[in-house]
Amino acid sequence: EKRFGVEALYQDAVDIVLPDAYVKAVEDTGIEPIDQPSIDIEQIERGNTLIFTAEVTVKPEVKLGDYKGLEVEEQDSTVSDEDVEKELEQLRERHAELVVKEEGSVQEGDTVVMDFEGFLDGEAFDGGKGENHSLEIGSGQFIPGFEEQLVGKEAGVETEINVTFPEDYHAEELAGKEATFKVTIHEIKSKELPELDDEFAKDVDDEVETLDALKAKLREELETEKKQNAENAKREELINKVTENAEVEIPDVMVKTELDRMMREFEQRLQMQGMTLDLYYQFSGQDEDALKEQMREDAGKRVKTNLTLEAIIKAESLEVSDEDITAELENMATMYGTDAEQLTQMLGGNTDAIKEDLLFRKAIDYLVDNSKVVA
Incomplete structure (x- = not known):
């Protein structure tokens, strides 16, 4: 006591006694605390009982409304022939091969391999350049208007594309700004879908033969x-x-x-x-x-x-x-x-x-x- 002082000893005593006392008080009252208590020591004296108050937020009571006999809509779970055909087409898309077009222009659904560089007021901006980048037209990967302007373009020709960055674009310095992209298309690839036959079925699923x-x-x-x-x-x-x-x-x-x-x-x-x-x-x-x-x-x-x-x-x-x-x-x-x-x-x-x-x-x-x- 002389070495550390009465206050330090009392604090140690509180640290030892209080947690168990608080837990017992919670059990005795039957409350359900949902956060840490705010403790106020009312009395701590040699030879006397430790008295404290704990203020805590408790789990609120719920007044239930109707929960029995509630009506719910019946959900249609039938599968149509069209549903099956749609699933088959998606399988064909996933197993399609990209074939380089020897002639012709970019069409919706094609994939282009291109170089591009973006400019604001004639100056190149950071993050606006790419080389040999693959882009599927219609995928929506680039900002609005970019992919649409590539439709009809041919490989080997440099073209300019004018776009406006969306107002909510993640890069604030580009948001709402008009930009010009110089684009050179190296290759145009089209999807070649597999035939719907028994061979296709076996290729996509080892467990079926037809x-x-x-x-x-x-x-x-x-x-x-x-x-x-x-x-x-x-x-x-x-x-x-x-x-x-x-x-x-x-x-x-x-x-x-x-x-x-x-x-x-x-x-x-x-x-x-x-x-x-x-x-x-x-x-x-x-x-x-x-x-x-x-x-x-x-x-x-x-x-x-x-x-x-x-x-x-x-x-x-x-x-x-x-x-x-x-x-x-x-x-x-x-x-x-x-x-x-x-x-x-x-x-x-x-x-x-x-x-x-x-x-x-x-x-x-x-x-x-x-x-x-x-x-």
Whole structure:
């Protein structure tokens, strides 16, 4: 006490005692805190009880509206002959060969190999030059008006193209500006689509021998996909309805937490595409605050949806068994090419997130089972 002072010793005592005392207070009151508490020490004296107050934001109560017997539209999941033919044409497009045109001009759907350089008021600008660049006409890869002006042009001839950069173009120094591009087309390539025959069928799918077999398989796959899409649409419609019917005041801290989660998810998606968040900001002309503001409405909807589903889980006493969790772990293990035991170890034995996900699914299943499908 003489060495460190009474205040330091009291602070150590608070650090040791307070966490357990706070947890017990939460358990005794039955509240559900959703952020860190603001602690105020009311009394700390030698020989006396430690008295403190903790102010914390708690999970809000949800007033459920109608969630049983809701009507949902029946979704058409039939597959037509035209659907199958469209899928076949897409397969042909994916297996098309690019053949160099020996004569003729650029047409829609052709691919050109070109050199280009862009100029503003006669001066070349950074990032506006490319050599031996391949561009499919009609793909929309270049700024509006560029690709259209290449139609009708021939290889080996330099041409000038005049365009205006969009007002919302990612490079601010170019946004809304008029530019001229000098373009030299080296090659024009057209798509050569394969014939629709048995050989084509075998080339695109090792499991079939004939074109008719390929069509039958495509129809079956499309039917499965359409049925799944119809089921997903029904579930989404029910979720939206019960959320709209519910009443709840959402604390700002919950929206902020969800925004942070959405930002992490967005950054992970960018990384999968080989892009960083900073690079996205550069291209989009946004910053973190602008992006979060753009996401804020969706974050609020997510929070309200989750709170509503939690209220339904509580109202209907929905539960997840150990067997449910084990079955889900086995499904996930199969998906990731491992076994359930290894997956459990990877999760550190913590299956709370899996349990929460299963509970939400059970709540949505409950909505579906208690809904009315109307034509």
